[in-house]
Amino acid sequence: MSRLPRTFDPPVKLTPKQANIYVWGFQPEARFRDAVCGRRFGKTFLGKAEMRRAARLAAEWGVSVEDEIWYGAPTFKQAKRVFWRRLKQAIPEAWRAHRPNETECSITLKTGHVMRVVGLDNYDNLRGSGLFFVLVDEWADCPWEAWEEVLRPMLSTCQYEIPGVGTRKGGHALRIGTPKGFNHCYDTFQDGRPGHEPDHKSWLYTSLDGGNVPAEELEAARRKMDPRTFRQEYEASFENYAGVVYYTFNREECRTAERIKPGETLHIGVDFNVMKMSAVVYVVREGLPLALDEFHGVRDTPELIEKIKARFPDHSIAVYPDASGQNTSSKNASESDLSLLKKAGFTVVVDSTNPSVKDRVNAMNAMFLNTYGERRLKVNIDQCPQFTQCLERQVYTDKGEPDKKGGYDHMNDAAGYFIAKRYPIKQIVTKTQSLRM
Ligand SMILES: Nc1ncnc2c1ncn2[C@@H]1O[C@H](COP(=O)(O)OP(=O)(O)OP(=O)(O)O)[C@@H](O)[C@H]1O
Ligand SMILES: [Mg+2]
Numbered sequence: 001m002s003r004l005p006r007t008f009d010p011p012v013k014l015t016p017k018q019a020n021i022y023v024w025g026f027q028p029e030a031r032f033r034d035a036v037c038g039r040r041f042g043k044t045f046l047g048k049a050e051m052r053r054a055a056r057l058a059a060e061w062g063v064s065v066e067d068e069i070w071y072g073a074p075t076f077k078q079a080k081r082v083f084w085r086r087l088k089q090a091i092p093e094a095w096r097a098h099r100p101n102e103t104e105c106s107i108t109l110k111t112g113h114v115m116r117v118v119g120l121d122n123y124d125n126l127r128g129s130g131l132f133f134v135l136v137d138e139w140a141d142c143p144w145e146a147w148e149e150v151l152r153p154m155l156s157t158c159q160y161e162i163p164g165v166g167t168r169k170g171g172h173a174l175r176i177g178t179p180k181g182f183n184h185c186y187d188t189f190q191d192g193r194p195g196h197e198p199d200h201k202s203w204l205y206t207s208l209d210g211g212n213v214p215a216e217e218l219e220a221a222r223r224k225m226d227p228r229t230f231r232q233e234y235e236a237s238f239e240n241y242a243g244v245v246y247y248t249f250n251r252e253e254c255r256t257a258e259r260i261k262p263g264e265t266l267h268i269g270v271d272f273n274v275m276k277m278s279a280v281v282y283v284v285r286e287g288l289p290l291a292l293d294e295f296h297g298v299r300d301t302p303e304l305i306e307k308i309k310a311r312f313p314d315h316s317i318a319v320y321p322d323a324s325g326q327n328t329s330s331k332n333a334s335e336s337d338l339s340l341l342k343k344a345g346f347t348v349v350v351d352s353t354n355p356s357v358k359d360r361v362n363a364m365n366a367m368f369l370n371t372y373g374e375r376r377l378k379v380n381i382d383q384c385p386q387f388t389q390c391l392e393r394q395v396y397t398d399k400g401e402p403d404k405k406g407g408y409d410h411m412n413d414a415a416g417y418f419i420a421k422r423y424p425i426k427q428i429v430t431k432t433q434s435l436r437m
Helices: 016-022 043-060 076-090 146-156 184-191 214-223 227-235 301-311 337-343 357-368 385-393 412-422
Strands: 032-037 069-072 106-108 116-120 130-136 159-162 166-169 172-177 199-207 266-271 277-285 286-300 318-320
Touching: 016 043, 016 199, 032 184, 043 069, 043 076, 043 116, 043 130, 043 172, 069 076, 069 146, 076 116, 116 412, 130 146, 172 184, 184 199, 214 227, 266 412, 277 301, 277 412, 286 301, 286 385, 286 412, 301 337, 318 337, 318 412, 357 412, 385 412
Parallel strands: 032 172, 032 199, 069 116, 069 130, 130 172, 266 318
Antiparallel strands: 106 116, 159 166, 266 277, 277 286
């Protein structure tokens, strides 16, 4: 084992909340750490201490020089602007083999280890050897694929010896950032909550917790910002962001713990898609709908029918399918999806054409929240995890249409066929009379 030369820099003082995150570094129970914090909390400052420690441990634990230490941000330009100078401050000259490479933004240490600042936008170009440690800044703004396809695999091969402990495998990661709706940053934060993934740990701190922003400054921000943006940026709160199609849905306020009762009539909204059939199961109580179950990623109509019958053998069932299912099924050239559903004994409720997308979306939003503040459509979040995620994540495209590329459309479409049929927003009909002049 080698060591980097001793330095006599004054020690960096972390704030107590930064220290809470830092002390869990390189522990097996916290191999993947997620710190979700408000603006100016001191996330990037903490990053400096983390990178310095990673350099020291790589030397002490005999990490192969193939395994690098990276700071990543959404783009290379941003990564360089935010961190390159800070990285050079964090790594003492006495530790460096030679001058930093200003074009690549990399530092080679005397031990041979390489530290780098990278942009995660062009993640295909990043595939390389291995990683001992990666710090991902502004995680909510980075592409999930960069993590899944590049960083995560690069962390899997690293191997080292901890004196007194023995051989350990696997590089470590810290992802830090401010939330952006319920995207992948929300998922990885959840992975780190107690009782979830055994090697993940996560924290959530507000800007005030960081101690770098004076209270007056926060008050000024409060005056200038809308409440949702303020909560997201300064209180690190996961909020539905503008641009979400079902903006009136809120998982806390629309939640129900109700379950389907034996023998209850079921209303099932169905969207046809080869390999990706979706269905949302409702009951109606006191005239109002409750979404209490779901089917997701089903292969085709015959498989959906089989699954519905197996899960709900003693219920009378009405299905509200996509009107396009009148066309011939992909599976059996002689039968349409709708006739298969009818043959299965379900009541099929469908018009000759689908309602317009806008009418369907408006009907759903109105049921989640109307102007009287009433939430008339409730969802069992635990029984309908896919539907919940789709509601929170489907956004509008630049053209103003609900996005179909993100894969969050099918459950919402399925759910909407029932709602638009049973609880349509009625057209206001105005009568015109011709005037006799
Ligand atoms: N432990 C600390 N000691 C001294 N100063 C600190 C400490 N932590 C943070 N700061 C200072 O507070 C300010 C905000 O820190 P930093 O840029 O790390 O925050 P951030 O959470 O990354 O902010 P942003 O949300 O803008 O990315 C900086 O000026 C930084 O130097
Ligand atoms: Mg920062």
